[in-house]
Amino acid sequence: MWFKKKKKEAEKFPTKDISLEEVRSAIHEYSKDLPPNIPLKILIKDDLSLDYTLLAPILKAIPAKKYYMSKETYDLFEDKDKHIAQALDQVQRAVDQYIAQKKELPIIDYDPYRKVSFFKLEQLNLIKERLEMDFYITDQEQLVTTIKPK
Incomplete structure (x- = not known):
């Protein structure tokens, strides 16, 4: 049930070009509201791509490009990297x-x-x-x- 709600919320946002810096800023903003016992890793899918459904409310959009994040160091990268x-x-x-x-x-x-x-x-x-x-x-x-x- 929770997953369906999350997916529907993400569908409300348009897809658009969003820079690496904008995504980095959104991640920083998102991390401020995380409870101390929840790691930032919840933003990272198994293939190391970001879960945009969690960032869309901050970005007011879904990034057109895929971004990837290291689960160990939290460094952010574009698709080519x-x-x-x-x-x-x-x-x-x-x-x-x-x-x-x-x-x-x-x-x-x-x-x-x-x-x-x-x-x-x-x-x-x-x-x-x-x-x-x-x-x-x-x-x-x-x-x-x-x-x-x-």
Whole structure:
């Protein structure tokens, strides 16, 4: 019953072009009203696309483009960068498992940028293959990012 109501509410809104920044702002607005025990992950479908039915009341529309969000880091991406959201989730889970097992960060030794060491993750069988991009661990909650620190 609840799902049908949610779907009908979303049908009230027109489909239109909405920028990444507008979607990011709507997500921020939506998160302000979430109870503390409800994670932001409820906005993210299994394929990492956003559930627009939850954002439509804020956006006053349904985005024409698909946007994707990492379930682990909450980074937002356009359709063309969906693979980055998937990679972030994969690497973040591996990094979290490595930290839990080794009690240290899986970074390249002496790297001032805290670049993730795929070699260290492979040694514990936490990843199956090396990805084509670099990942770094931030100071903030040991989150993985593709942005090289300055």
